[in-house]
Amino acid sequence: MKHYFNPMSRAVTTDWMLKELDAPHEQIIIDFTDENNLSDFRKINPMGKLPALVDGGTVVTEVAAICAYLADKFPEKGLAPAIGSVDRATYYRYLFLAGNTIEPALTLAAAGIQHPEPRSAGWGDIPRVLATIEVMTPETGWALGEQFTAADVVFGGLLDFSVLFNQIDASPKVAAYIARIRQRPSYRETHEAFIEMAGAE
Ligand SMILES: N[C@@H](CCC(=O)N[C@@H](CS)C(=O)NCC(=O)O)C(=O)O
Structure with a gap:
């Protein structure tokens, strides 16, 4: 891959997800400042x-899709609940909520933009998104309980970035969940620059 x-x-x-899985892969750095590099990359995405991520001849893009795919590709690592289980439904909810709803709402809010009609915008508005984050953040353990899954990489990873970039103020429950995320060895190995930004923790 x-x-x-x-x-x-x-x-x-996704680097963190690959590390959680210990998945063999080739890392290809894209330099956003190099137009030649970017024009080659646009042939992929x-x-x-x-x-x-490119696996064989197949391109996978979107953080959540890559993480979900990788979790299924290495089932022995236990980072996805069983297909057809109710936990799988909850898992999908976390994976889709992050990119479809939380990210657009927080990104627009950070730019000072508010959709004039939250009922037709799929991401609603900030009060609803914050209320949903609060309810869906686990009090202890992980999104699905004791099993750490790709849902935590995607949802927890997004909350972590949202706090780091001052897009949300973490409630005590959200802060505690992010603190658990930041203790994971694979997170620490892949987030050095961000750990520095957050201060030594
Ligand atoms: N919806 C995408 C968002 C990816 C994204 O926005 N990536 C940024 C970097 S964090 C990027 O590559 N920006 C370069 C550009 O848009 O030219 C995902 O979930 O993977």
Whole structure:
């Protein structure tokens, strides 16, 4: 597998997932400042966005899709609940909520933009998103209880970035969950620059 990566991008999240799985892969650095590099990369991902994973001849993009795919590719590592189980439904909910709802709402809010009609915008508005984050953040352990899964990499990873980039103020429950995330050895190995940003923890 080839993992297209830059250390100051969302590809850090998929790098963390690869590390959790100890998945063999080739790391290919994309330099956002090099137009030749970017034009070659756009042949892989026309969005020109990282991360991207290429497995055989298949391109996978989107953080959540890559993490979900990798969890299923290495089932022996236990980072996804069984297909057809109710836990799998919860797992999908976390995976889709992150990119479809939380990210657009927080990104627009950070730019000072508010959709005029939250009922038709799929991501609603900030009060609803914050209420949902609060309810869905686990009090102890992980999104699915005792089993750490790709849902924590995607949802927990997004909350971690959202706090680091001052997009949300973490409630005590969210802060405690992020603190658990930051203690994972694979997180620490892949987030050095971000750990520094957050201060020594
Ligand atoms: N929806 C995408 C977002 C990816 C994304 O926005 N990546 C940024 C880096 S964090 C990027 O590659 N930006 C470069 C560009 O848009 O030119 C995902 O979940 O993977």
